Amino acid sequence: MLHVILFPFLSFLFGCNEGNKDKQKTPAKQVNSVIKVDTIKKVDTIKALVSTPLNYDTTKKYIYLTFDDGPQNGTDACFELCKKLGVKxxxxxxxxxxATPHLKQIVKNIKNAYPQILLANHSSTHANGKYHSFYQHEQMAAEDFYLAQKTLDVPFKIIRLPGNTSWVREGKLRATSLTKPVCKILDSVGYNIIGWDVEWNFNHKTANPVESPEKMARVVAKTLENNDMNVKNHLVILTHDxxxxxxxYTDSLAKFITLLKDNKNYVFETVDHYPGLKKLN
Ligand SMILES: [Zn+2]
Structure with missing residues (x-):
């Protein structure tokens, strides 16, 4: 059982957007035993959610604020702050x-907060931090996402790949040669894959944010001004809980969100409203 206790601690330090992190690897046998704790029978089966199509206002800029790798230390703080500030x-x-009843409850709370807050799929194992090997075995990688879809009870077929900013929407695939095979499989069974346009970086030793909230607000403004995004006027921001x-640092996040909210041209949205997704329901 030691790994059950250790994994949330280790995963606290390492994230999506990084190279090969052998330090956090967990032997495959142990990972499987963790997964088996969550049998599908135990999964919450609340009513499926419905995503309503959005009519975009062409005078606005859409901001998709995303938090990766939860549930973990920090998820609740981010969740409560978004609710308090009224942003999606x-x-x-x-x-x-x-891996614990408390962490499972956080996932449920997030799912139940839709349409303000959206729960989405970031894999079951986070590739054990060994991204190259993970994506080279595309069928196993796809099954890793199917498992997370069930155990987390994710409402829509929306995925973010660990450690890789790939995109798959209706008829559009943007991926590296490494991730293309798994993207094609996931596309063929109806999944959308959402990458990111800008990242609020973190220090890989402390997990603390690198940039100030003011700096990040400027990065957002500049990226929108230059239209340096996957889809014009739609900006996806990656952060980690x-x-x-x-x-x-919760205060830093509050400052960042407040700075963006002050711009009346910005609209916060959940990624189920990102343009051109395949049918979600
Ligand atoms: Zn991640």
Missing amino acids: ATFFMVGRHA RMFRNQN
Whole structure:
């Protein structure tokens, strides 16, 4: 059982957007035993959610604030802050991180907060941090996402790949040669894959944010001004829940969101409203 206790701690330090992190690897046997704790029978089966199509206002810029790798230390702080400030956000969660009743409850709370907050799929194992090997075995990788879809009870077929900003929407695939095979499989069974346009980076030793909220607000403005995004006028921001676990950094997140909210041209949305997704219901 030691790995059940250790994994959330280890995963706290390492995230999506990084190279090969052998330090956090967990032997495959142990991972499987963690997954088996969550049998499908135990999964919450609340009523399926329905995503309503959005009519975009061409005078607005759409902001998709996303938090990766929860449930973990910091998820609740981000969740409560988004609710308090009244902004929409998406949590891409990892199946095996939901390893305790408390963490499972956080996942449920997030799912139940739709349409303000969206729960989405960020794999079951986060590739064990070994991204190259994970994506080379595309069928196993696809099954890793199917498992997370069930164990987390994710409402829509929306995925973010661990450690890789690939995109798959209706008729559009944008991926590296490494991730293309799994993207094609996931596309063929109706999944959408959402990458990111800008990242609020974190220090890989402390997990604390690198940029100030003011700097990140400027990055957002500049990226929108230059139209340097996957889809014009639609900006996806990547952050990680654990970056904001301490109060001073929760305050940084609050400052960032407030700065964006002050711009009346910005509209916060959840990623189920990203343009051109395949049918969600
Ligand atoms: Zn991640």
